[in-house]
Amino acid sequence: MESTAEYFCAFCGEANTTFIDFSAGTQQSYIEDCQVCCRPNILYIRVDEDTLDVEIDTDYQE
Structure with a gap:
């Protein structure tokens, strides 16, 4: 099963x-x-x- 989620870029926001x-x-x-x-x-x-809620943290790669 696939879904989409939103994250904010660690560089430009x-x-x-x-x-x-x-x-x-x-x-x-x-x-x-x-x-x-x-x-x-x-x-x-x-x-x-249980809820299939997605949490995303971002970091940057140099």
Whole structure:
């Protein structure tokens, strides 16, 4: 099952949308480029198993 979630770029602060693959587990991390400034963001994703609510923290990669 897939869903989308929004995160804010660690560099420019703009909102971005990313796909969340629930079959990949409840804790995931990967790098995704900002759709606005193209800088790489490290996404730390946590999925609540009961509600399927998604929480995303971002960091930047130098």
